[in-house]
Amino acid sequence: MAATDISLAQRGHATVQIFQRRRMISFGLLLAVLAYLTYVFFAFNVPGLVERARMDNAAILVRDVYSYKTHVTRDNRTGGLSVAIEGEQKGTYPKGMLPDWVKTADDITDIALPDGHSVRFAPEAVVYAHPSFGQITVIPSRSGIELRLPQGQDLPAWINASKTRVAITTDAGRLTVTKARTEVFRYAFGWELFFFTLDSPFYGKSATELLGLALSGDQLRPGQSNLAAMAQDIWTNKMWRHGDVAWAIFETILMAFLGTMGAALISLPLAFLAAANFAPLSSVRFAMRRIFDFVRGVDGLIWTIILSRAFGPGPMTGALAILITDTGSFGKMFSEALENVDDKQIEGVASTGAKTSQRYRFGVIPQITPVLLSQVLYYLESNTRSATVIGAITGGGIGLLLTQAIITQKDWEEVGYYITLVILMVMAMDSLSGWLRNKLIKGE
Amino acid sequence: MTDATANAGALSQLQAHYIQHIQRKRLYSAIMLTIFVLLMVSGFMLADARNAGGFWAGLHQIFDFPGEVLTEAGEKLANLPGLMVKFLPSLIETLNIAGASTLIGAMIAIVLSLLSTRGLARWPRLVGVFRRCMDIMRALPEIVIALVLIFILGGGPVPAMIAIAFHTAGALGKLFSEVNENASLKPVEGLQSVGATWGQRMLLGVLPQVAPNYLSYALLRFEINIRASAILGFVGSGGIGYDLKNAFSWGLGRYDEVAAIFIILFLTIVAVDQGSSYFRNRIVEGR
Structure with missing residues (x-):
């Protein structure tokens, strides 16, 4: 106890x-x-x-992703007026066409902003009417910019005034006046001109109107059915470049497909040389393994650089970079799969008097196919993502468009659009590879 | 006698069926193979046409650049050790980006994976939501987040670290939740019966079971993240990739630096590769 x-x-x-x-x-x-x-x-x-973080940049970025701005600009020297979406040439309203919140009569332009704000461009002065603050008058002249606030008001924080420049920033919009020009930004929600640009006859029509047009016989553009004209206008949209974007996505998937499949095709025979139970000579096996290790160890980045020197920018370079890097990974995995092959099946096939090639075809290949396929399909999905990254370096596919849009630092709505497309593309490839895996491995 | 003929009839029918089946299968295989070959060939030709330089024209130039680098490195062989030392801090930065992002990503992944495993989730109804979140995090290439963050935060290692950690959280979260599904629920129920909170149940009931598998996946991810952080350096966020880009765009005259960077990057990747596979084997074998 x-x-x-x-x-x-x-x-x-x-x-x-x-x-x-x-x-x-x-x-x-x-x-x-x-x-x-x-x-x-x-x-x-x-x-x-x-300290260094530019939170104002973040604010611009976020605002730009979900909204767009229209610039109304007057040249103070010539008096010429232009209205352009995002201030871009391809978003400029053609002569005689103005958004309904801009009214011009003689030399006077009235711009209605949201929440009761408005701006009037008169020949001598610019008047910003603030519903609670009052009328702010800005007079540009050769000697400088003069700012006149309503009686009894002090200069508020949202007006930034100097001798050469006056900027009024409110929630409704933004007015800047310099000697050379007067500019109003009006913000609106959404991605403007996503389907049709201003020069398209279909611009500004509602979905039901478009449906009606698509079904009706009278052609807005002679010699082309309305449906075809709409498709053409969307495809060649200069603002959003849907055609180019579709090509870029296709190119990215092409890179991933060619690279992955090419690597699988090349590494399969090589894997036999690196597998202990198939390699004729152990020195060959050793050499093959070291080659696989080397190819894998030299990073995809280095291969991309080397290849882009030889082949120039484009999808072929990206595909080859993926191909070379993955040959190493596949070679290693395939040779390991081959070493785990069950000898009984091969002996069984051999006992029926099969030749060497037949032994491989019926004894080995069926055993390793599921492993191979699932690895290859898994890599196909993961390489779609790599192809986006490699595309950013070699200059091909959606990766290139994305980096270009980011580098301009102002097309954040396009960046948002491309990111959405990339996510959808990778997810689609993910489901496709999962579906194919089920279909091919677990039987039809 | 009649039996035998009936049998023979059934047999020949069976044979016919079998042969038909095999033929149909072969036909399918042949069709699929044809489609595959057509896709490969046309894809190759298309990619070739859209590339700036053609495949066949570039093929014999493939060794030109490595040749140039090797010749210059050969001429300045004495410089190489010094250059390798010079780039060591950048290499350490790249390793730190990978290490920190793997750690942070893995921590987020643990929480996400527990929240998205049926039977363990804190809010069982939100399992689908957390899974979708991880899908999106996984689908987003690191370079996208890094470039956007560079715009806000400026260049440097932090954008790369956040970008890689974000992707890692999604990728590891999925793997971790697969591990969690195989965890025994008994300790969890035992803890629940004594009134443990959700956090305590996960910390004391689940994590000890799954920790070795987590560690093994995290090591594999560390390997991948080193490559990713080298690539992100190339687009402007610190580390060895940034130095490589500078030396590379300088061109002839600084190829000895390119060679030095290639060598230390290669050695690091191989070393980490070997080390992590050694540790993973040990973890799987259970020490």
């Missing part, structure tokens, strides 16, 4: 010790992680980064 008690107490003690040791280990691990993250925090100079 006493002996059991002691041993029980001992055991209890030992258990507590184990627990304590484990707790110490987990605690130590946690501390190590924390210490590392603290080190990285200072190594990356995060405190300095917080």
Whole structure:
């Protein structure tokens, strides 16, 4: 009885010790992680980064993604007026066509902004009518810009005035006046001109009107059915370039497809040379393995650089970069799969008097096909993402469009559009590869 | 006698069916193979046509650039060790980006995966929502987030770290939730019966079971993230990739630097590759 008690107490003690040791280990691990993250925090100079961060850029970015702005610009020297979406040439309203919130009569232009704000361009002065603040008059002249506030009002924070430039920024819009020109930004929700640009006869029509036009016989553009004309206008939309974007997406998928399949085709025969149970010579096997390791070790980035020197920018370069990198990975995986092949099936096929090629065809290939296919399909999906990244470096596909749009630093709505498309593309490839895997491996 | 003829009839019918079946299968295989070959050939020709330089024209130039680099590196062989030391800080930065993003991503992934595993989820109705979130995080290429963040935060390692961590959280979250599905629920139920909160149940009931698998996946991800962080450096967010881009766009005259960077990047990747596969094997074998 006493002996059991002691041993029980001992055991209890030992258990507590184990627990304590484990707790110490987990605690130590946690501390190590924390210490590392603290080190990285200072190594990356995060405190300095917080100061440098351009939150105004972030605000511009977010605002631009979900809204667009229309610029109404008057040249103060010639008096010429232009209205352009995002201030771009391809979004400029043609002569004689104005949005309904801009009214012109003689030399006077009235611009209605949301929430009761309005701006009037008169020949001598610009008047910003604020519903609660009052009328703000700005007079550009050769000597400078004069600002006249309503009686008894002080200069508010949302007006930025100097001798050469006056800027009024409210929630309704923005007015800037310089000697050379007067400009109003009017913000609106959505992605403008997404389907039809201003020069298209279908611009500004509602969905029901478009449906009616599509079904009706009278052609807005002679010699072309309305439906075809609409499709053409959308496809060649200069603002959003739907045609180019579709090509870019296709190019990206093409890169991934060619690269993955090419790598699989090349590495399959090589894998036989690297598998212990098939390689004729162990020196060949060793060499083959080192080649696979080398190809995998040289990063995709380096291959991309080397190849883009030889082939120039484009989808072929991207496809080859994926092909070479993945040949290494596939070679390693396939040779491992081959080493795990069951010999019984091969012997069974051999016992019927099959030749070597037949032994491989009926004894080996059926065994490794499921492994191969599932790996290849998995890589196809993951390479769609890599192709976007490689495209950004080599200059092909949606990756290129995306980096170009980001570099301009103002087309954030296009960036948002491309990101959405990339996510949809990768998800679609994910489901396609999953579907094919089920179909091909688990039977029709 | 009649039996035998009936049998023979059934047999020949069976045979006919079998042959028909095989023929149909072969036909399908042949059709699929044809489609595949057609896709490959036409895809190749299309990609070739849309490429700036043609495939056949470029094929013999493929060794020109490595040749130039090697010749210059050969001429300045004495510089190489010094250059490798010079680029060591950048390499460490690249490794730090990968390490920190793997750690942060894995922590987010643990939470996300627990929230999106049936039977463990804190809010069972939101399982689908968290899964979709992970799908989107996984689908987004790192470069996209990095470039957008560079616009806001300026160049440097932090945009790359956030971008990779974001992607890692999605990718590891999916793998982790597959691991969680195989975890035994008994400890969880035991803890629940004594009134443990959700956090305690996960921390004490689930994590000890799944930790080795988590660790193995996280190591694999670390390997992938080193490559990703080198690539992100190339588009302007610090580390060895940035130096590589500078040396590379300078062109002839600084190819010794290119060679030095190639060598240390290659050695690092191989070393991490070997190390992580060694540790993963040990973890799987259970020490």
